[in-house]
Amino acid sequence: MFGMEFKQIPASMNTPRHVYGPVPSRRLGRSLGVDIIPHKLCTLDCLFCELGPTDKRGLRRREYVSPFTITTEIREVLEKDTVDVISFSGSGEPTLNSSLGIMIHAVKAMTDIPIAVLTNGTLLFLEEVRADLMAADIVLPSLHAARIQAFESVTRPHPLLRLNTIIDGLKQFRKQYRGNLWLEVVLLRGINDSDEEILALKEAIVQIAPDRIQLNTVVRPPSSPHALPVPWERLTQIKSFFGEHCEIVVPREPASGGGNGPDAKALVATLRRRPLSVSEIAGLLGKSELSITQWLDELVRSRTIQSFVYQDKRFYKPQDEA
Numbered sequence: 001m002f003g004m005e006f007k008q009i010p011a012s013m014n015t016p017r018h019v020y021g022p023v024p025s026r027r028l029g030r031s032l033g034v035d036i037i038p039h040k041l042c043t044l045d046c047l048f049c050e051l052g053p054t055d056k057r058g059l060r061r062r063e064y065v066s067p068f069t070i071t072t073e074i075r076e077v078l079e080k081d082t083v084d085v086i087s088f089s090g091s092g093e094p095t096l097n098s099s100l101g102i103m104i105h106a107v108k109a110m111t112d113i114p115i116a117v118l119t120n121g122t123l124l125f126l127e128e129v130r131a132d133l134m135a136a137d138i139v140l141p142s143l144h145a146a147r148i149q150a151f152e153s154v155t156r157p158h159p160l161l162r163l164n165t166i167i168d169g170l171k172q173f174r175k176q177y178r179g180n181l182w183l184e185v186v187l188l189r190g191i192n193d194s195d196e197e198i199l200a201l202k203e204a205i206v207q208i209a210p211d212r213i214q215l216n217t218v219v220r221p222p223s224s225p226h227a228l229p230v231p232w233e234r235l236t237q238i239k240s241f242f243g244e245h246c247e248i249v250v251p252r253e254p255a256s257g258g259g260n261g262p263d264a265k266a267l268v269a270t271l272r273r274r275p276l277s278v279s280e281i282a283g284l285l286g287k288s289e290l291s292i293t294q295w296l297d298e299l300v301r302s303r304t305i306q307s308f309v310y311q312d313k314r315f316y317k318p319q320d321e322a
Contacts, residue, residue, distance in 0.1 A: 049223045071107060085137075100308070101132030114137040136179055141181070145200075182211060268304065
């Protein structure tokens, strides 16, 4: 069986390089992130991406990180902490790793924690990619527009990608996949939130038939200043139009969770994947915002991390990032 040769790998690494968290996920709870792609290697260059512009758009699948490395790092974390889900996501498009399917089978051989894959869905037209995802418990692809101009404006895709091919891939995957399929739609004000765009999206989504539709908008600093959040009132209208299987996942309260106390190295590793606010860091560590703020101030003074303000809200990121 796929991945059985990795079942008894001992935990030997001191600091995980590809596994980060657990982090508070708006959609999955307390999530252990697994990053199997070089930083910002993606098929898209989305306006709203919180990791900054994509400097390595690509379509070639390779084993960028080995299953041995991933299973070793996951085992080490699980020996110390508890999580709700193991999420293949991170700083690039995970389906670009050609060993993704082997990794999923290997992880399932050593734990019964659900496995999720967060993907932009652009490569689901490939049979090999669909096969890799079949063993995952939850697959969370995205579709942010169903008309070409809006899709290209929001996602700035690799020049060889075609919207109709992407949508066909999503429909084909739904026919074959028996797990939970949650489709994310990120809406940007003035780009893909008009009545015409929403109607086209609904028509495509009906054909895809996901188990859930998850509406999102900009809540962290995006890669482009043109990515503006859609107001809550408009999100509510769209949710109603999409029907009972639709939910809004824009956060109102920080995720809560346990944790083993403040760990500066673990925090920096998480911040390299995405900036976090005080409330999110407090929720991640299971501490009060008051106590966490003092600790963050100390890390800023020691130049371990830096703070910045986006839309009147303070966020933190590693000091060595521009």
